[in-house]
Each structure stands twice: as structure tokens, then as C-alpha cells.
Amino acid sequence: MTETPVLEVRDLQMHFPIGGGILDRLKLDSNGIRLEKPVVHAVNGVSFKINRAEIMALVGESGCGKSTVAKTIARIYKPTAGEVRIEGQDIAGYGFAEMLPVRAKMQMIFQDPFASLNPRQRVSDIVAEPLLEQTKTTQERAEVPERIGQLLARVGLNAEHAGRYPHQFSGGQRQRIGIARALSVTPDLIIADEPVSALDVSIQAQILNLMKDLRDEFGLAYLFISHDLSVVHHIADWVGVMYLGHMVENAPRDVLFARPRHPYTRALLSAAPSIKAKRDIKEIVLSGEVPSALDLPSGCPFRTRCPLAWERCTAERPVLQEVGDGQTVACHLIDAPERDIT
Amino acid sequence: MMANTAQHPLLEVRDLHTYFHTFSGTVKAVNGVSFAINEGEVMGLVGESGGGKSVVGFSILGLIDSPGRIEAGEILLEGQNLVAAGEDRLRAIRGREISMVFQDPMTSLNPLHTVGKQMDEVLRLHSDLDAEARHAACVEMLESVGISRAADRLKAYPHQFSGGMRQRVVIAIAMLARPKLIIADEPTTALDVTIQSQILKLMRAQIADKGASMILITHDLAVVSEMADHITVLYCGNVVERGRTRDVIENPSHPYTRGLIDSIPDTTKRLDRLSQIPGSVPDIRNLPHGCNFRDRCPRAQARCASEEPKLMPQHASLMAACHFPLEPGDTA
Numbered sequence: 125m126t127e128t129p130v131l132e133v134r135d136l137q138m139h140f141p142i143g144g145g146i147l148d149r150l151k152l153d154s155n156g157i158r159l160e161k162p163v164v165h166a167v168n169g170v171s172f173k174i175n176r177a178e179i180m181a182l183v184g185e186s187g188c189g190k191s192t193v194a195k196t197i198a199r200i201y202k203p204t205a206g207e208v209r210i211e212g213q214d215i216a217g218y219g220f221a222e223m224l225p226v227r228a229k230m231q232m233i234f235q236d237p238f239a240s241l242n243p244r245q246r247v248s249d250i251v252a253e254p255l256l257e258q259t260k261t262t263q264e265r266a267e268v269p270e271r272i273g274q275l276l277a278r279v280g281l282n283a284e285h286a287g288r289y290p291h292q293f294s295g296g297q298r299q300r301i302g303i304a305r306a307l308s309v310t311p312d313l314i315i316a317d318e319p320v321s322a323l324d325v326s327i328q329a330q331i332l333n334l335m336k337d338l339r340d341e342f343g344l345a346y347l348f349i350s351h352d353l354s355v356v357h358h359i360a361d362w363v364g365v366m367y368l369g370h371m372v373e374n375a376p377r378d379v380l381f382a383r384p385r386h387p388y389t390r391a392l393l394s395a396a397p398s399i400k401a402k403r404d405i406k407e408i409v410l411s412g413e414v415p416s417a418l419d420l421p422s423g424c425p426f427r428t429r430c431p432l433a434w435e436r437c438t439a440e441r442p443v444l445q446e447v448g449d450g451q452t453v454a455c456h457l458i459d460a461p462e463r464d465i466t
Numbered sequence: 467m468m469a470n471t472a473q474h475p476l477l478e479v480r481d482l483h484t485y486f487h488t489f490s491g492t493v494k495a496v497n498g499v500s501f502a503i504n505e506g507e508v509m510g511l512v513g514e515s516g517g518g519k520s521v522v523g524f525s526i527l528g529l530i531d532s533p534g535r536i537e538a539g540e541i542l543l544e545g546q547n548l549v550a551a552g553e554d555r556l557r558a559i560r561g562r563e564i565s566m567v568f569q570d571p572m573t574s575l576n577p578l579h580t581v582g583k584q585m586d587e588v589l590r591l592h593s594d595l596d597a598e599a600r601h602a603a604c605v606e607m608l609e610s611v612g613i614s615r616a617a618d619r620l621k622a623y624p625h626q627f628s629g630g631m632r633q634r635v636v637i638a639i640a641m642l643a644r645p646k647l648i649i650a651d652e653p654t655t656a657l658d659v660t661i662q663s664q665i666l667k668l669m670r671a672q673i674a675d676k677g678a679s680m681i682l683i684t685h686d687l688a689v690v691s692e693m694a695d696h697i698t699v700l701y702c703g704n705v706v707e708r709g710r711t712r713d714v715i716e717n718p719s720h721p722y723t724r725g726l727i728d729s730i731p732d733t734t735k736r737l738d739r740l741s742q743i744p745g746s747v748p749d750i751r752n753l754p755h756g757c758n759f760r761d762r763c764p765r766a767q768a769r770c771a772s773e774e775p776k777l778m779p780q781h782a783s784l785m786a787a788c789h790f791p792l793e794p795g796d797t798a
Contacts, residue, residue, distance in 0.1 A: 185658035294746050324514040324685065326743035329729035333739050351658065354688075358731030358740060381733060395663035397688035399715050399727065400734055410660045413628050 128212045129173035130313045130345040131197065131230075136206035138167040138189070138196045138369075142418075164417045166192040168369040168425075169206070171444075174345045174362070176312065181348040181360035181377075183392070187414050189369040190349045194317045197347065198232045199223055210313065228258045231306035235318035237298035241290040247301055248272050248286035255308040275304040279334060296327035303334065310342070317349045332359055353396045357381055365389045368417060368425040371444060375451035385453040388426050408465075424456070432463060474545040475502040476679050477526070477564075477647055482539035484518075484525045491751035495521040495534070497703035500777075503647070503696075508673065508680045510690030510711070512726075513700035516747050519683045522700070523649045526681075527564060528556040543647075562592040565640040569652035571632035575624040581608075581635050582620030585642060592643040603642070610675075611638045611668055630661035634668065641672050648673070651683045666693060687726060691715050699723050702750055702758040705777060709784035719780040719791035721763050757789070765790045 142162050149160045167189045174180045182190040196203050199215060208216045215226050231254065234240035241250055251272050259265050273283050279300040290298060299319060306314050319335070320328040336359060338344055350356050356363055357377060364374040365388065373386040384390045387408055394407040410429050415421055423441050427433040436456050444452040457464050484496040496518045503509050511519045524530055526541055528548060541548040543563065548556065560566075568574040576584060582604060589600040601620075608616035611634040624632055633653065640648055650669065654662040670693065673680055682693055690697055691711055698708040699720065707720040718724050725743040745762045748754060757775050760766040767790065775787040781794060 185660060296746055324747075325687070325726060326514065326729045327746060329731075329740035329742035330744075332731070333742060336739070353659070354731040354733050357733045358737070391660055395659045396733075397659075397663070397666070397686070397692050398733065399688050399691045399730060400732065409663070411664075413630055413661065 127175060129175050129209070130178075130211060131347065132173040132207070132209040132212075133193075133197065134171050134207040134209070136167055136170045136193065136196060136208065137204045138192050138201055139204045140164040140166060162418055165420055166369050166417060167196065167203075168420070170364075170366070170369070170371045171206075172362075172364055172371065172374060174313070174347060176345055177339060177343040178362065179339060179346045179348055179360045180362040180364065181350060181356040182364045182366055183350060183353060183356050184366035185351065185392075185414060187368075187417060188366040189417075190366050191317050192369075193366070194232070194315045194347060194349050198230065198315050199226075224257065227254070228309045229311050230313045230315065231309060231311040233299070233302050233306050233314060233316040233319045236322055237295050237302060238290075238322075240302055241298055243290050246287055246289060247276070247281075247293075250290070250301060251275055251286075251304045251308055254305060258309050271308070272304075275307055278307070278338075279304045280330075294327075295323050296330060299323065299331050300334070303331075303338070307338065307342075311344070313345045313347065315347045315349075318351070319348070320355060321350065321352060328355070335359065353392060354398070365392065368414060368420060370425050370454065372426065372455070373451070373453045374444065375453075376449065379449045379451050383451070385447060385451065385458065386426075386455050387430050387432055387457070424454075432457060432465065434463065436460075474542065475504045476507075476544060477681075478502040478540075478542040479522070479526070480540040480542065482522065482525060482541065483537040484521050484530055484534060485537050486534040488533055488751075493751055494703050494753065495750065496525060498539075499700065499703070499705050501698050501705065501708060503679050503681065505646070505679055506673075506677055507696065508670075508682060508694045510694030510697045511681055511683045511700065512685065512687055512690050512697060514685060514726075514747060516702070516750060517700040518703040519700050520651055521703075523566070523651050523681065523683050526649060527560055527566060528553075558592075561588050561645070562643045563645055564647045564649060565643065565645040567633075567636050567640045567648060567650040567653045569655050571629055571636055571656065574636055575632060577624050580621055580623055581627070585620070585635075585639055588639055588642045607638045607642050608635070611635075611641075611672070612664075613638075630657055630665065633657060633661075633665055637665070637669060637672065641676060641678075644676055644678075646678060648678055648680045649683070650680060652685070653682070654689065655684065655686070662689075669693070687715070687730060699726075702748065702753060704758060704787065705785075706759065706788070707784060707786040708777075709780075709782065713782040713784050717782065717784075717792075717794040718786075719784050719793070720786040720788050721765050721790075721792065722759050723786075724792055725762075757787075765792075 142164055151158055151160050170193055184190050195201050197208050203216050207214045210226055210229055252268050255268055276286060281300055320331050360377050363377050363380045364371050367388050373389045384393055391408040391410045412429050415428055421428050423439055424437040427437040442454045442456050444454045445458060446452050447458060480500050482496050482499045486493040486495055499522055513519050525536055536549050585604040586600055589595055604620055605616045613619055613634055654665050684690055694711050697711050697714040699706050701722050707723045728741040731740060743762050756772055757770040760770040769789050775789050777785045777787045780786045780791050
């Protein structure tokens, strides 16, 4: 019997109806006047799983839905459809009270270390808060201060930092506080939404090393959201590439970086600047920008920017298919390799 | 005129000091920075937050406001000192001879005016063209930065453009008066990688086409290594290293540069841990005596605490301010 994944997401969909005044939404067409209900299709059927001690990265450009996936799994949003299984348990429909015990298994680290800590709380209170939510007996609560000391030491801060306020810390130290807060309830899964993109490169390396050490020490699984491919290459075991709310490619890291199959993945890899000489893949240069998630293209979501698209891409939406070595790709080129440029 | 350019580099910054006098102490944001740029060159100004790179850019354009002040130094544009120049002279230079591209394309355009009006303003101030000729020049420039249906788009407002398109407009405005020097402060930091690569290609083509020079201010060494001819590395308001791009990237002699390069994850090989620079940037109101980097430096010795290192020639094209510089092949 195989191990139950820490996180399994099946066909996750997240749509946001957007408002606007009633007059903006009134549209006149051949059938008369009707009221439009515009919907942002942020996530359109994403599936993946993460095992214990594994790091899965989601990459893509702004607006591809990667942060929405993270927030939907953390149940900051209620998914429109699909399953989110934490250790086998589907939490997609859970209410606030039912979520409380789940939050002991899953915690989040945010992008902006300046906005994600309450400026009026001391560090010790910030780190203790999730733990106090989870412990109800007096005896357990008596142990909290000691635990806070251990946590701060583990992420590289001193006991004397516990009484200070967030503004007294640098960006890197604040991110350490955010990590200590997430660790306080000994979760199995940490959802990290762009945890290092607000940091300078030398501090970024410190935080990435810390996150890896914690994975090795506690067997943590991470869902790591990033737009930076070099960071993802360093930290991830699996990489999922997203475009307009769709997963277009999902593969083990080494496979993805050595043999990217989807034209969008190839374009991302060739666009990323590097201090090293370019790797040996056929360069795909994209023109134009990501279409609006209000009005998705028919067929393949990427076809409007894809240099290799043909009629089939307009007519039929490609689905993820296995191409070996655990790599799955959603592209019609898999069935028509003669159209590829390599 | 020709003799002039032969004698002087296009822009020379000599021992620039820009301080901010705040209530909690004097912030020595730029503390003795010197460099030169020749015609047609791209120079990358890199470093972490607080290194002083943006303040150098603002100082060149005379955009330092109280409590900031240029305390000492010279900024020579074709031999003429801009620090001593009056506001009238600076206004004539800004946009005409030196123009700037800012980081955030969302806030560097005026949301209340059409793109066409904002482009036209540059030409109205800096050229003798009549309205028709200015319109034609704007259309041509907008097309050359890759915006189609340019004549229609001139009537659009900034919010009607996406981030990448707005940055194209900002670049078009910067290039419009054919400046000799463009200062680009983190021009692609707010953009996605595929858009970033489009914008970088565009900037390179525009510079080559118009024969302009550029100072590219960024924290991203990878962007600089693909764009710049020379790199100047700043740390705490000082130049710690400068030289030709390949020399700096491949065999830096300052331990700070080495540390920066090593902390970038390498996508060609897999390391278990990234090498990291310990600690963080010191408070620039209260810099350590001697070398500013010594508390974080793996090579620091007693001399680093007592004596401030000066920029000295190193191997190849490099200049570095370090008592114990690295040789090619040394590890940090």
C-alpha cells in the first residue's frame, strides 16, 4: 500500500465572480438586454500531490493562479469545485470550526515580511498565537513560553528577540519570525507563497538554507510558490508549471530542467536571465502578454502566445498526459512531435 | 565638440558623497563613489538594498531633496560639473541629455494624462518641432518600442496598458529626446520573466540604435551580466569592486561580490546548500570603522578593522577595495 500524501489536490477550481455596478454589467446583444456575470477563472482544474518531506514548487507568471492555489489549499478561499485532501481528509467544504484542527497540520508563510506580522504584537506573542489556538489545557499552555524560546533559537533568533516588535527587525529576520510562527504547531505541510522574493539575494540564500534544514529535520512537506526558476531549481523536488489557472506541465525537478516539454516551460526557462552561459535548449521567445482570466481563450490557454500553435489548439483543450519519468504535459505537440522545432 | 568627447568620458562621477541628515543621525547613503562611462557603454550598478545605488542615480539628475544633500564630489557630463549647475541648467539636461526609467511602471506615468500628452511634453520642452512633427515623432517612437496601432494608443490613458506595455511607454518617453545617457533604476524588477526578457532586448536594441549610454541600476546580477559592459558593485555607499562584466562575474576579487554571486542558486548544478553571506547589511547611520564588510567577511583580519581599504587595481580589468582580495581560483 502506498503512503497517503500529505497533500493531494484533485481538479481544484477557484472562480471569483466580480462585481461592478449594474449598469456596467448590462449588455445589449441580439437577444435584447441581459445582465452579465463576469467571472475570473483563477484556477481551472489543478491536480497534484505532495508526499512527506517533499518540496513541490508551483511556478508561473503573475496572474497564472499559483497564489490562488496556495490560498485555496490553506482555505483562505473556499474552492469552487474540486478536492483538497490533507492526509487523506477532504477539507474543501470544511467550515471555520472544522478547519481549526486541520490548521495544526498545515501552516502558511507569506511573501511580504513587512505586512504579515502584526506591528503591535511582540515577537513572542506572534509566534505563540497559532499554538495558543491549538492548546486548551492550562498545563499545555504553561509550556508555551519554553516552546517559543526553542522555536526562535531553531530559526536563528535569540531569546532576547522575543520581547521586541517587528519593526526592530530586518526583512530576513522577519521572515524567520514568520517561519517560527508556522512551525509552532508542528505542521506536516507548509505553504510558502513567494517566501524569498522580497529579500536580497544574500538573505534569500540564508532563508532557503533554513527551509531545507527544517525539511530534513522535521520531515516537512512544502508547497513552494515562486516565480524565480533558479530558486525553484535549488529547493524543489517536483515542479508544476502553471499558466492561466491551468497546470501545463508537472515533473520531477531534474526532468523538467533537463527536458522541458511544454512550449511555455521552455519559454520560461529561456527567458530567465542567468549569470552562466545559456543551457542548451532551443530558445522559445514569447511575444505578447497573458490574456485575461475573465475571458479564457478556447482550446489551449497558451495558444494565443504559442509560436507553435495550430488549428487543433484552438478547437481542443489539451489535457495532462504522462510522457515517462513522472513527467506530465498538457500539449498537443506530444501527439504531433513533427510540428515541434527541436 | 568631437575633441570634447575624445578628452572626457561621457559621464564621470568623482568621489561623490550624498548624505541625508535625519533626526536619528546622518545617513551616509553615498560615501565616496567614483566611476566613468564612455559613449555607447552600458554600466551596471549593483548591490543589495541600502547599498546606495538609487541615490547615485538620483544624485546625477539633481533629484536629491532635503534632508539629503550632495556633500562633496563632482558629476561631470562631458566635462561640465552638474553638482555646481543651477536648477535651470538641470531642467534643460533632464529628459534631454540624461533621462530616467524608474522601477515601477504603475506609478511613473501620470494617470490623468494620455500617453500621447506625456510623450508630447518631452518634445515640447526639448525640441523646436511643431505639433505635427511632434505627433509623428511620438508615433514613430511608440512603434519602435513594439506598441502596435501607435497613433490610436497615444490617445489612451496609462491604466489602459498592462505593466509590460507601460514600461515600454516609459522607455519610449526616455528615448524620445535622444538623450546621451539613460539611467534605468530597476527597470524590469516589477515585471514577469518573459516580459522582462522582451524589455531587456528592447532596451539593448534602442541603445545600440541611438548610440546612447546607460546606467543600469539593479539588484539582479543575472540581468546585469546579460546587459552590461562594465559592473560597479556598491556596498554601504562605497564602490567595493568594478571592472568588465565577465571579469567581475567569473573571477571577482572582492569577497562581497564573490558572496553575492555564490548566493544565486545555480541551475546548472545541484548543491545541497547555497553558500550564504552571514549577517545582514550594517546600519548605515553607524558604520563600523575600517572596512564596512568586515563583520560579514570570511577573509577579514585585524587590518580590516583599523584601516579602510581603497580601490586598488586587481587582476584583469578589476578594481577592488579590499586588503585581502581574491585571486582567480580562490574560494571565498
